Amino acid sequence: MASLSAAVPHLVNSQLGFDRSADLLRRNENFRCSRVQIHGNFSGARGTSGRWTDGSLCSRQSTKRKVLTCATSKDAEKSFQKTVEVDRLIDMLRESTSKEEKIESSTDVLKSVLKPVIHGDGEIAWPPQDPMALVSMEREMKLRDQEGQLDEGFLSEVNAQLRQAKEDGDKPGLEAMLQKVLQIYASNVLSKRTYAKRGNEVLEDERFLETLIRAPETSWNKILIDGLNMGKGNISPEDLYAVIKKRIERTLIRTEGGSYQQRILVEYLQGIELRAKEIVEILQGNRP
Structure with missing residues (x-):
């Protein structure tokens, strides 16, 4: 050529x-x-x-x-x-x-990411019986991210597999595993940029949100209870909602409109907000 x-x-x-x-x-x-x-x-x-x-x-x-x-x-x-x-x-x-090689490489990357949590016989157990399996999956995703392989092609492949798993309805383990892949991706991307400092000043509400962003979804309840002023902390729900809204606006500006990346990052932040509202209702006694 x-x-x-x-x-x-x-x-x-x-x-x-x-x-x-x-x-x-x-x-x-x-x-x-x-x-x-x-x-x-x-x-x-x-x-x-x-x-x-x-x-x-x-x-x-x-x-x-x-x-x-x-x-x-x-x-x-x-x-x-x-x-x-x-x-x-x-x-x-x-x-x-x-384009064909792009599709194949995205599939191969996803297989490599899921490999630590899939048994040798191809069976999927979620959550993994071995706690280190999830750590290995997170490590693989960070490595692939550094190599620039977690691009739109990869996100498209994950979404396609997730949509198929939901339609089939008989693979709850696979569905949860793919959801976890998207959560890890969003956490890693959003954690690359911090807004918790303004000069020498530490913004507590921003730092609290960034703690939630970095944490696994299974830890959100405890972090919210310990951090909100309705529980053991000093962050008001209104302040938390405000910084979440601001972070969503920043994400919309910094990402391509309509891209998989934009949708996944925004949904992750909205998931934190929804969980915070659920915890607030529980602390207020409005929910059992």
């Missing part, structure tokens, strides 16, 4: 050079013909008209060269057009192959 692409500018340059050479050749022939014709006129004035034959011969030779030049130019143009068409075809094939 590289050699073929490189050949295109070469063909263009060759064509331009050929046209210039042909132009110079035509000018030279016209100049020679003019000289012979002038000399013929001069000789005719002296009574010797034999030189006129040289002028007509020069004209025939010039015409023949023009025909050859035109034919060669058309051949070069046809060759150039064919080269461009082949170049475009190869680009289309390479783009198509790249």
Whole structure:
């Protein structure tokens, strides 16, 4: 492909050079013909008209060269057009192959992420019996994230598998596992940026939210009870809701509209808000 692409500018340059050479050749022939014709006129004035034959011969030779030049130019143009068409075809094939490899690599990445929590016989048990299995899955996701492999293709694959698991209805373990993958992804991405400090000042409500973002979903209840002023802490529910709303707005600005990443991050923050409201209701005695 590289050699073929490189050949295109070469063909263009060759064509331009050929046209210039042909132009110079035509000018030279016209100049020679003019000289012979002038000399013929001069000789005719002296009574010797034999030189006129040289002028007509020069004209025939010039015409023949023009025909050859035109034919060669058309051949070069046809060759150039064919080269461009082949170049475009190869680009289309390479783009198509790249998309296929993208889908395959996203599937392979997901398999690697889930491998620590899937038994050798292919059975899925959730939560994993081995606590280290979940740690290994989180470690694999961080590694893949550093390599730039947790992209839109990966998120699309996870969502497709999750949607299929929900439709089947007989794989609750797989559904919970895929939900966990999305939670870990959102936690890792949102934790990369902190808003808990303004100069030397520590913003307690922002820090509290970031504690929830980094924590696994199973720890949210305890963190909320210990942190909210209705429980053991000093953060009001209104302050928590306000910083969650602000973080959602920042996420919408910093992510591509309609992307899987945007949807997953926003849903994760909304999940924290929903859990906080549930805990508030329980602490207020409005729920059993």
